[in-house]
Amino acid sequence: MTLALFAQLLVAGVLLGGVYALISIGLTLIFGVMRVVNFAHGELLMLGMYLSYYLVTAVHMNPYLALVVVAPALYLFGLLVEVTIIRSTIGRSDVVQVFATVGLSIVLQAGALMAFSANVVGINVPITNALVQLGPLSMGVPQLLAFAAAMLVASGLFVFLRSTDIGRAIRATAQDRSAAALMGINVAGIYRLTFGLGSAMTGLAGALLMPIYSVSPTVGEQFVLIAFVVVVLGGLGSVTGALVGGLLIGIVETFSGFVIDPQWKQAVYFLIFLGVLVFRPAGLFGARGSEELSTS
């Protein structure tokens, strides 16, 4: 492998990793605060992609302008889901927690099939194929933008959680729900906000993916598994972990796709996934024991 090829693969891997980090941040936020493993995460992404698709094709909106519609829309949808379903699963057994969101994922997928049909559709505007040439390296503009957005979202969330009052309330709730409630924090409100924020970020990710990937009702299935791999690798609940995990998986996927066979690359990161669950279930940045926290 020549150096130029290595560099090109690395760049492609890092950019792909940015996309993966972007789709994982909402999942890890929701788990970190609410201890809810959202199996319908991929469907939230799918909804964001479809909304962006229709804004671009029907309203002729710029795909990047569509973000300002998609993110708030998904925030509202997240609130709705939290109030109708997620709230009643908090503090209940594992089976309720797992299968309520599994059920939601089925409903959203089937709903999308009924509403949008099974056709795979994509948007085709000039920017989707634009390339930036940097010496011997070429990079897709949508990939670069998605990567930049991942960095922005992650650092924005980081600052928000560190230095605002609401951010501190969210972290307090994540650490100890009862203590937070005793300190006068409205825990139910924090949960609602967190689920809304996580959904909005996922919708944002969906809109940013639309210039790169096509959408169909089952698109969530492909991405949700990657998102789970990323957050488990990084440590469920850790925003930094999602960023690092995303980059690692992106690089691993690009190189294993080149060295082994593109069709086996998914198997490679599922093996990594199982490996992480076996050897360090808390992930790279996660608090030890979180994987063994049952409902409480």
Added chain:
Amino acid sequence: MKRSTYGWLALALLALVGPLITDNSFIRDMWVLVAMWGAVATAWNLIGGYAGGLSLGHAAFFGIGAYTSSLLYTTFHISPWLGALAGGVLAMLSALVIGLITIRLRGPFFALATLAFAAILGIAATNLRWLTHGSEGMTIPFAPSMNNAIFASKLDYYYIALALLMVFIATTWWIARSRFGYYLVALRENEDAAQALGIDGLRVKLTATLLSAFMTALVGSFYAQYRLFFDPSIFATSLSVQIALFPIIGGLGTVWGPLIGAAILVPLTAELRSTLGSSVAGIDTFVYGTVLILGILFVPNGLVSVLRPLFVRRPRPADQNVQAGT
């Protein structure tokens, strides 16, 4: 004779002669499918219901069963009766490997790990074309005979599925009353406390997983022989979810719950698919999902918990008062 004995006799009679009432192919298919999914659901219930290991990867064992018996049959002409046993053993071996590494994970993490396991097998089945024919799928030539385990009549399939179902239910019934069954429930309710009392958690849960994998693979082979065609989508997450859905709706960790779930949901969704499916694609899965959400939130103990009071006589109020008064 006790009143409940008549109930059991009626049920046995229904199971044995029910499919003979009509030779309508759609309805007979329903009988076969209810027995078949009831059997898989009963197998899942051992690990998912009794041991509390929420597997979202049972499609893996189902697929291993289907592929093993079909490959042995189509390449070496080994009878699927033997092939099914081979598939069962192979599924147990894979369950041993995956169980050893995932069984200490709790709740959602166990679900994720099992999901990844089935996904890896799905990718392998798609890409190992020389072995599995890839996404073209496996086609078994229609050559009905006892030795080939291929039959012209759906009735033959029904009685095989019924036999599997009955054996699985009897196994569950026996386990639920055995020391082993109490170990499983103890581990589900409080793993740490159970371990502290001297239960070897790993060994007990692993045994349940192996048994469940073996049973699931047998039904996988049956499915292959019944449909005579399948492809790598047999490893899909949606199948794993469906397998788990029946016990959840019927009643987790109960002997009859999985069958009750299958007996209600299989005809319901088949009917929806045939009446509305052509005009509104996805309506049947939409119903599945909605039933799952409503069921899990409002009837978390399953339909069994709703039905049982109708069949089991409640203690008279006077008895309760005595207890409450002491």
